[in-house]
Amino acid sequence: MTAEPIVSAVYEFPRPIWVSRDVQGQRFDTRIGPIVATVVMPVAVPPKGYGMWGPPELAGVPGNAMAPVEDESSLRLDAYADGAAVVNPAWDTPFAADVRGDPATALRTVGLELSEDPAALTHNDTLSSIEDSERSGRFSVQGTPEARIADLAGRHIERWFTRVAEWVSVLTQQDLDHRHQIYDASLLGPGFRHWDGGWRVTSATYSIPSITAIGSDSLRTVLRDAGARKRPPLEWQLLLQAGHSINRGYFRRAVLDCATAAEICLTRLVENSSSLAGKPGASAGLRGLSNWLTAHEQQVYVQDAQFVALTKLRNTVVHNGIEPTSDQTGTAAGCAFRIVDAHGLPRMPIV
Numbered sequence: 001m002t003a004e005p006i007v008s009a010v011y012e013f014p015r016p017i018w019v020s021r022d023v024q025g026q027r028f029d030t031r032i033g034p035i036v037a038t039v040v041m042p043v044a045v046p047p048k049g050y051g052m053w054g055p056p057e058l059a060g061v062p063g064n065a066m067a068p069v070e071d072e073s074s075l076r077l078d079a080y081a082d083g084a085a086v087v088n089p090a091w092d093t094p095f096a097a098d099v100r101g102d103p104a105t106a107l108r109t110v111g112l113e114l115s116e117d118p119a120a121l122t123h124n125d126t127l128s129s130i131e132d133s134e135r136s137g138r139f140s141v142q143g144t145p146e147a148r149i150a151d152l153a154g155r156h157i158e159r160w161f162t163r164v165a166e167w168v169s170v171l172t173q174q175d176l177d178h179r180h181q182i183y184d185a186s187l188l189g190p191g192f193r194h195w196d197g198g199w200r201v202t203s204a205t206y207s208i209p210s211i212t213a214i215g216s217d218s219l220r221t222v223l224r225d226a227g228a229r230k231r232p233p234l235e236w237q238l239l240l241q242a243g244h245s246i247n248r249g250y251f252r253r254a255v256l257d258c259a260t261a262a263e264i265c266l267t268r269l270v271e272n273s274s275s276l277a278g279k280p281g282a283s284a285g286l287r288g289l290s291n292w293l294t295a296h297e298q299q300v301y302v303q304d305a306q307f308v309a310l311t312k313l314r315n316t317v318v319h320n321g322i323e324p325t326s327d328q329t330g331t332a333a334g335c336a337f338r339i340v341d342a343h344g345l346p347r348m349p350i351v
Contacts, residue, residue, distance in 0.1 A: 004145075007114045008112070008113055009153065010058075010087065010089070013161060015175075015177070015181065017107050017165070017214065018105070020104050022215065023107070028220050029223065030224065032152075032156050033152060033153070035114050035116060035149060037115075039223060040056040040112065042091040043056060051105070064086065076089060090108050093105065093108060094106070097208060098209070099213060100212050104213030116149050160227070163230075163231065164226040170232045172214050188203045188204060189203070235262075235340045236347045239333075245257065246330070246333060252322075256318070258314075258333050259310060261344075262335070262340065265339050266290060266293060267282075286307075300343075304338055313328055313332050314332070
């Protein structure tokens with residue numbers, strides 16, 4: 001049997017992921033759709049230039065194919081022409097954040113070594129969805145086996161990053177939403193220029209985020225589970241979405257997601273209770289669930305001090321259509337987080 005070919009590639013994340021520096025030079029196994037992949041991290045280089053890390057070592061790629069080019073460098077991978085003999089994007093950004101814990105850097109670009117699993121179902125580009133394609137069986141992309149592998153990886157890689165980003169965000173609270181990005185530096189009046197001997201932009205705003213980086217062991221588990229298309233527990237997904245909404249000023253949406261996350265946890269507590277007392281049904285709502293648990297599960301459940309405020313705000317948002325304030329939303333989010341942290345499923349993937 002002929003061995004499956006290995007295709008080497010580089011991939012620039014849509015949003016940089018802050019990682020601890022112990023990931024440098026390491027290799028992590030994952031899957032990108034039907035493609036078996038190894039994520040190859042950049043290696044340590046002398047601290048000069050834009051970042052601290054240099055290109056990874058990839059199978060079949062000569063060292064000069066990712067070497068610095070004098071007077072011809074770009075921070076973005078997509079700035080290089082198709083068929084470029086050399087690419088040298090920024091691999092990391094070791095500044096512009098207040099990092100909590102061990103030394104860290106913002107990982108921007110990684111290497112990939114890709115091969116196809118002969119037993120995997122793959123994408124048929126005559127069909128309209130990945131789900132349909134997976135029922136359709138294998139489909140041969142025209143060209144070489146290497147071209148086929150690259151094509152399949154390209155079709156699935158954004159969905160793969162979305163799963164990776166979701167796990168990392170749940171574990172570290174990094175905002176990795178690449179579809180509705182918030183920039184640490186932005187113009188206060190985009191599209192506006194005033195005349196001052198030349199057309200000038202208006203003021204800009206800058207923020208220094210406080211970051212918790214993901215470590216090597218956690219990242220290895222995340223890439224394993226994201227490659228298997230596993231997602232974090234629903235309550236943690238909802239808190240993540242609520243956090244994104246708060247950052248973007250969508251307070252009504254955030255309150256609803258917070259309340260739903262709390263209700264999922266309380267419902268599970270009630271369902272798992274060994275008490276023989278009549279359990280509240282689905283229509284009991286947050287207060288009914290909490291009242292029952294307070295009466296029958298005192299050993300495991302204590303109602304949060306801000307629980308009543310959360311339930312009142314949720315009901316007002318739903319039934320009166322009000323827009324909660326930032327402070328109200330923050331209080332609701334804090335309460336929901338404490339409930340999920342105490343009674344939700346573990347947010348770290350099980351090794």
